[in-house]
Amino acid sequence: MxxxxxxxxxxxxxxxxxxxxxxxxxxxxxxxxxxxxxxxxxxxxxxxxxxxxxxxxxxxxxxxxxxxxxxxxxxxxFGDVPIPEPTDAWADDLRVLVRGWRAAMLDHPWAPGLVGRPMLGPNVLARTEFLQAALVRGGYRGRRLAVVTRLLANVVVGSSLTEATWRRASDPEARTAARAHVASHPDAYPTLVASGHLDDARWNDDLLFEEGLTAVLGAAPP
Structure with a gap:
């Protein structure tokens, strides 16, 4: 092909x-x-x-x-992803961009699985430029800049792919059955049961995404 x-x-x-x-x-x-x-x-x-x-x-x-x-x-x-006006709050600017990126991926569930392809289009490059420029304003340079860029992309693409796949493959009854299956085996999966694995009511996708962004930026300070 x-x-x-x-x-x-x-x-x-x-x-x-x-x-x-x-x-x-x-x-x-x-x-x-x-x-x-x-x-x-x-x-x-x-x-x-x-x-x-x-x-x-x-x-x-x-x-x-x-x-x-x-x-x-x-x-x-990627052209659907808004590029905000840069401000002094570089982390807030970055969050606006990646939230829009995730929204675009979820609006088009086929897209996350293709993001590993050559990303040389003008819309992709413009938004990658904004992302890295925001990180540079936050003090990231060199290898640290490359690492955090990759981590943020992985958070967006990975979470979008998981959400899109789960939504396509599962109806409400299947999701309930999946949670019940884990919960019914506390001896085999004690940590998963305690953490509420697959429990949408306890850990919804939006919350997990926001916490993921915070974890990336907090774990890799400039």
Missing amino acids: SSGEPVWLRAQPSRTRHRRPLTREGIVDAAVALLDEHGADGLTMRRLAERLNVTATALYWHVRTKDDVLDLAVDRI
């Missing part, structure tokens, strides 16, 4: 070579809609062409592979 060089490092082809009113932007719009409906596994070039009412061949004037489409779609989602 891979075409080697990332889509971000290749120039867009001339639009005059194709007569249909088809653009890369339109392709990405349709791709995001299909991804929201069917997930990454359900996106095919044929299905995308059908959604756009064009032939699959027409798509290849603008993108080479499905990988290109996925990279472009992920960057489009």
